Amino acid sequence: MCAGSALRQECGQQYREEYRRCLEREFRRGRAGACSDPSFGERLRQRLGPEPALLGALQEDGPALLARGLRGRPDPGPALRGLAGAFRLLELAAVNLYLFPWRREFGTVQTFSGAYVHSLRPALPEADLVRSFGRLGYEQRDPHRLAITRLPPGPELVAAACGFFACRLECEILVEVVHRLRPRQLRPEELLEARQLAGDVEACVEMLQQQGAASDCGDGADLYQEMPASPEDTGGEDAATLALWRDRGSPRGARDVPRRGWDCCGDSGCGQEPVPSMGNPKPDTSSSSRLFLEQELGRASSPLSALAMGSGSPQVPGEAQDLPSATPQEAPELPCYQLHSCLRRGVLPSYCCTTCQQLHAGACAAGQACRSRHHGQELRSERQQRLWLQRTEVDMLLADSSGPWS
Incomplete structure (x- = not known):
């Protein structure tokens, strides 16, 4: 298991390279589109399961995108399925540009198209969509379209596609947690917090089950697990990652995805009392x-x-x-x-x-x-x-x- 920022980045690079080989292998077989290799998907999912911080190594803003995509949703299950569909479309946009940089139809994204209106905009805030397409070289020309102004190098497009693929797998992991806890209805923030703290599906489900009826309580400050008072108390990158997971967002389900244009390759088949400073306290045995x-x-x-x-x-x-x-x-x-x-x-x-x-x-x-x-x-x-x-x-x-x- 990767541990630490440098090792996670190294793991991320290895998965990006494997993702690229999967795309090119499928392309030689006459298939193009979002990654559909089940063995690669399962390997990455098995690694993401106990190590949610790996998502940030593959997609820097991935945790924040998920959190904002779930903001205000009373039931995260349908929202996560909508987010998975949105991440698949973003992955597909990156793959199309990588495999077919010469095709003019991929140079423009119509923001009034069915895919954008029915799958992307309900799932993610507009600002996140603009930033995500910006990674692929798109800029907003007018209220109705995004256009390529600078095609990024191939490795950048592969990294972006792999990151969106990892976000899609993370959505599937969270959907499994939600399904295992039915009929209990989870709040998105408690789901994301438990996922970040516990790790894999089994541990996450166990943690949320232990909360039980306490899941309806408010978010008070906990003396044993308090939020830091200043940036110096955050404890480094792990605290920053958790802060990203505490961010919140809101989607709806994906539907009516068109089969032509930028969103699909035409060749594809796919109150507490203060506690004083204790120094080195002598414990009271009472x-x-x-x-x-x-x-x-x-x-x-x-x-x-x-x-x-x-x-x-x-x-x-x-x-x-x-x-x-x-x-x-x-x-x-x-x-x-x-x-x-x-x-x-x-x-x-x-x-x-x-x-x-x-x-x-x-x-x-x-x-x-x-x-x-x-x-x-x-x-x-x-x-x-x-x-x-x-x-x-x-x-x-x-x-x-x-x-x-x-």
């Missing part, structure tokens, strides 16, 4: 200390905060909370976390593995393995790290003194 930390998390309304707790139902804002006065027997059962051996005194954790229920330092090899195989979350801000450290130290002392929390 139940109320642990419950205070859990209450801080429970007050948040983000659906994904439930997963961080290991609970399916986070506290709904405004609900009465009696946790500080509860006895251990009355408290809900909560997972007990441990500090991995990589965390020496004075070192703050940077990753929480919710599968192993352990905290890891940034350079820990075991933590890197957990990132690739397990569920978890990056602890980006110092406040977030200290809260998790305090909670885990309390867990470990309670386990030493009185056995598992119950």
Whole structure:
């Protein structure tokens, strides 16, 4: 699996080259059009599944296009199918220019044509369409047409076509998640967030199932998974990618696609109290200390905060909370976390593995393995790290003194 920006870019280049070979192989067989090689499509889908960040390496604005294409849609299923159709048309436009640069009919896109009106415009905002066609050398000449002003080199057209193909596969992955969770109706933002955090279909479905009824709650701030207060706290490219996924957009289904012109090759058959700075806190072994930390998390309304707790139902804002006065027997059962051996005194954790229920330092090899195989979350801000450290130290002392929390 690729890890890191440089390796993802290298993977992206390999897939672009394989995509080009597929196009040219099919062209020699007398077929031209959007990629239809099932083996290549399956290989790329298998890689995209557990590694959604690869989409950004193949199509830089791919995550943002998906998010804006789903904005405001009450049901992402039909919207995703419409987006898949739109990405196929954009891929086809790039392939036509690559294989047939001399054909004049591909030099103009009529924005009043059936394909543009019924498939592209309902699926993506007009500004995104203009930018996407701009990658292929088109510029808007007037309100009714886009025309080629500079034909990009072949490798750029292949890269654009492969990127749109990857976006199409991502839509299919998300459609599968939506289908697996029927009859529950997902909000687009929770679907995209779970996809980015969990990875493949199975893990994504499991995460969304754990949310359960919490999916109807609002998007409150979560102390254990808070949004950074400044660009310096974003933690690099992974946070930037997640921010792209949090963007939102809105399509309708694709239909009535014409069979002639730019869109088809004619030859083709295809309220919280502030928590003070703790320094290096001495954990309180009392139940109320642990419950205070859990209450801080429970007050948040983000659906994904439930997963961080290991609970399916986070506290709904405004609900009465009696946790500080509860006895251990009355408290809900909560997972007990441990500090991995990589965390020496004075070192703050940077990753929480919710599968192993352990905290890891940034350079820990075991933590890197957990990132690739397990569920978890990056602890980006110092406040977030200290809260998790305090909670885990309390867990470990309670386990030493009185056995598992119950």
